[in-house]
Amino acid sequence: MYTVSGGVTRERFPHRFSSCGSYLVESMPFYHAYPGSRCLAIGTTSCNFRCRYCSNAYIAKEDPEIQQDRMYHLAPREVVGMARKLNCRSIIFHVNEPTVSLPTLLEVAQEAKAAAIPMGCLTNGYTTVESTELLASIFSFFNVSLKGISARFNRTYIGIKSSRPVLRNISRLAKDRHVEVTTPIVQGANDGEIDTIADFIAGVDPEIPWHVFRLLPEDEMKGAEYPNIQAIDEALHSARKRLPYIYFHNFVGSEWVNTLCPDCGCAVIERFSLGCGGDRLKRLPCEDNRCPDCGRKIKLLSEKPCLGHRERAQR
Amino acid sequence: MSIAIVDARGWQNTLDLETGDKINTAGPVVEMAKDVLGRHPYPGDRDPGSNRWVSDTAFDLIDRYSPRFVFLTYAAQYFSGRYTPMTKETRAKMILEAFLEAERFINTSGFAAIVVGTGNMTPFLGSIDATGIDGLAVCTHWSTRYAGLYGPSPDDMKALRAHPHIEKIVPQEKVVSLFNGTPEQTLRVPEYLMLAREGYAFKTISDATRTPIMIPSLNFNVPLYAPGRTVGAITGIRQALEEDLLEKKVALIVMEGVGLDEFLWPHVSCRNGMEWYYYEPGEAQYLTIASGEHRFLDYPTGYKCFNDKVEATRSYPFSGHFKSIPEGPFARTFPGKSIAVGNKSMFMHTVTGTDVSVECFARNLYNQGTMAVIHREDKR
Numbered sequence: 001m002y003t004v005s006g007g008v009t010r011e012r013f014p015h016r017f018s019s020c021g022s023y024l025v026e027s028m029p030f031y032h033a034y035p036g037s038r039c040l041a042i043g044t045t046s047c048n049f050r051c052r053y054c055s056n057a058y059i060a061k062e063d064p065e066i067q068q069d070r071m072y073h074l075a076p077r078e079v080v081g082m083a084r085k086l087n088c089r090s091i092i093f094h095v096n097e098p099t100v101s102l103p104t105l106l107e108v109a110q111e112a113k114a115a116a117i118p119m120g121c122l123t124n125g126y127t128t129v130e131s132t133e134l135l136a137s138i139f140s141f142f143n144v145s146l147k148g149i150s151a152r153f154n155r156t157y158i159g160i161k162s163s164r165p166v167l168r169n170i171s172r173l174a175k176d177r178h179v180e181v182t183t184p185i186v187q188g189a190n191d192g193e194i195d196t197i198a199d200f201i202a203g204v205d206p207e208i209p210w211h212v213f214r215l216l217p218e219d220e221m222k223g224a225e226y227p228n229i230q231a232i233d234e235a236l237h238s239a240r241k242r243l244p245y246i247y248f249h250n251f252v253g254s255e256w257v258n259t260l261c262p263d264c265g266c267a268v269i270e271r272f273s274l275g276c277g278g279d280r281l282k283r284l285p286c287e288d289n290r291c292p293d294c295g296r297k298i299k300l301l302s303e304k305p306c307l308g309h310r311e312r313a314q315r
Numbered sequence: 316m317s318i319a320i321v322d323a324r325g326w327q328n329t330l331d332l333e334t335g336d337k338i339n340t341a342g343p344v345v346e347m348a349k350d351v352l353g354r355h356p357y358p359g360d361r362d363p364g365s366n367r368w369v370s371d372t373a374f375d376l377i378d379r380y381s382p383r384f385v386f387l388t389y390a391a392q393y394f395s396g397r398y399t400p401m402t403k404e405t406r407a408k409m410i411l412e413a414f415l416e417a418e419r420f421i422n423t424s425g426f427a428a429i430v431v432g433t434g435n436m437t438p439f440l441g442s443i444d445a446t447g448i449d450g451l452a453v454c455t456h457w458s459t460r461y462a463g464l465y466g467p468s469p470d471d472m473k474a475l476r477a478h479p480h481i482e483k484i485v486p487q488e489k490v491v492s493l494f495n496g497t498p499e500q501t502l503r504v505p506e507y508l509m510l511a512r513e514g515y516a517f518k519t520i521s522d523a524t525r526t527p528i529m530i531p532s533l534n535f536n537v538p539l540y541a542p543g544r545t546v547g548a549i550t551g552i553r554q555a556l557e558e559d560l561l562e563k564k565v566a567l568i569v570m571e572g573v574g575l576d577e578f579l580w581p582h583v584s585c586r587n588g589m590e591w592y593y594y595e596p597g598e599a600q601y602l603t604i605a606s607g608e609h610r611f612l613d614y615p616t617g618y619k620c621f622n623d624k625v626e627a628t629r630s631y632p633f634s635g636h637f638k639s640i641p642e643g644p645f646a647r648t649f650p651g652k653s654i655a656v657g658n659k660s661m662f663m664h665t666v667t668g669t670d671v672s673v674e675c676f677a678r679n680l681y682n683q684g685t686m687a688v689i690h691r692e693d694k695r
Contacts, residue, residue: 006609019521040520055381069526070442072520073447078446082520142650216683251684252686255328272633274678275678
């Protein structure tokens with residue numbers, strides 16, 4: 001978060017991280033970026049949303065001042081050094097919203113570029129045009145949480161007026177960055193928007209992977225009914241015809257986590273679903289990014305340097 | 316083949332525990348497990364009804380499976396004590412309620428019980444920040460006393476040895492020698508094992524952290540309620556169970572987060588380790604109790620799981636860091652029927668060796684449902 005003093009905006013707690021650990025990239029989730037690899041997952045504190053169902057309220061909603069005792073104090077060089085020590089292929093910002101810590105992340109990105117380690121993030125995408133460009137200069141792959149489209153849902157559950165900036169930024173980022181989208185389904189609140197969201201994603205790029213989450217009710221919604229899995233699966237039938245990479249998960253044992261070839265239906269990437277933050281790769285038959293059966297190209301950010309990354313490293 | 320049935324609240328899936336593949340299977344034990352999971356949704360690690368869930372689930376299994384041996388864990392007071400601020404009076408009431416729940420189980424089921432506490436809790440005094448060293452310190456945030464250390468520089472060793480909250484740094488060979496480790500086990504042991512002083516916990520690169528309120532004390536000894544038995548160490552509990560089972564139905568109850576200071580029933584003090592080492596609450600302690608032999612080296616604290624070349628495609632994806640179901644727990648070879656129920660993470664099926672286990676599927680306090688594992692369905 002930031003403070004303004006004498007007309008200057010400054011980050012309140014630079015180089016302080018609420019989390020810093022080694023995870024499998026599928027658990028973030030990223031399903032089409034560096035499959036099976038480890039990432040160094042970092043996060044800070046605070047958020048520009050106030051979701052009623054926040055899974056990380058103890059980080060995102062609590063006053064950052066009182067969290068400082070437990071924070072990791074790591075200089076950007078140490079973050080990148082840690083990624084190397086832990087054999088991490090990438091660095092991914094998660095847990096809270098990256099825009100609340102842009103100066104620190106710009107510094108980390110500089111070190112990461114020098115080490116040729118790509119950076120990705122989970123973001124709510126609720127950023128200005130200028131901030132979005134900053135994010136695009138830091139991160140080469142994104143998972144944008146499109147929580148809902150209607151103004152009513154966004155006002156009631158997220159605390160914002162409109163999803164328009166999020167939609168605008170997904171379109172922008174998808175132009176030259178790897179983008180996946182996540183939507184937690186709150187039954188009775190945004191499950192009626194599934195087709196509208198699918199239409200939006202298909203309009204940007206039908207090959208964008210879409211993670212449809214069964215909401216795990218936490219924070220203000222703790223104690224609420226868990227959404228009905230079968231009903232959500234049925235609601236996704238029509239969207240699956242338009243978007244080849246729809247995943248329905250965030251619950252243990254999901255059987256909708258494999259990537260199927262859009263042309264022939266062959267399972268080209270298989271995964272295990274261990275619920276929130278626990279997914280992992282099972283098999284990767286399409287190691288050359290092509291379906292082993294029909295040869296169709298599968299959208300996948302893999303071991304090659306990410307888009308724009310090599311140029312930045314050279315610079 | 317061991318069968319896993321996961322219940323994500325209102326939706327179930329049946330899997331091969333080893334491969335994680337979906338399977339179609341039926342049979343009376345499978346149907347029973349599915350029905351029991353459906354009837355007993357898990358309320359959550361810190362929910363007041365969490366320990367009751369353990370008893371009620373066990374009653375259901377006992378009614379329908381008729382086991383001779385039951386392995387239970389009551390852990391709600393451990394999770395609440397660790398992360399929820401509370402007064403001494405509230406804590407005392409919480410522990411009393413855990414014992415009342417165990418009493419309800421014993422009185423209702425008619426099982427004779429052996430009860431072991433996993434150890435005292437102590438107020439958290441602070442972290443030992445081991446993130447800034449040249450080498451690498453490794454532990455999860457659930458481990459507080461121990462952290463593994465790899466590749467330390469001379470400066471690291473100097474600073475760590477002088478750290479006021481680090482009690483000792485033990486080299487790998489001493490750890491291996493204490494437990495008579497094999498060459499294969501040695502590969503999993505860190506170069507050094509660091510030991511924190513009481514009240515302090517290592518901070519390493521790990522999960523998103525919640526600040527603990529209380530952490531396990533230095534529990535070189537733990538309390539054991541075993542009427543009529545003389546047991547000096549947790550490795551002796553197995554023999555007591557086996558002897559009791561010759562005469563009667565027996566329940567082994569693990570009371571998490573309760574040590575010698577707060578154990579409410581008559582008890583003896585029981586050794587919980589060897590020399591400088593004691594078990595923290597977790598899989599190694601359970602395996603040691605269930606097998607009668609020290610099992611720290613199966614997956615020692617500081618084990619670098621992320622160095623595993625095959626981790627992405629390994630077996631037993633629903634069994635945490637276990638890559639196989641451990642040999643040794645006596646229930647694996649016990650000829651009578653056996654069940655386990657627990658609300659301490661997803662490891663009952665790996666450490667108890669029982670025919671059927673039901674456990675919460677909760678990670679880092681996030682409640683995702685439950686899982687039943689059937690290792691044996693051939694007993695009549």
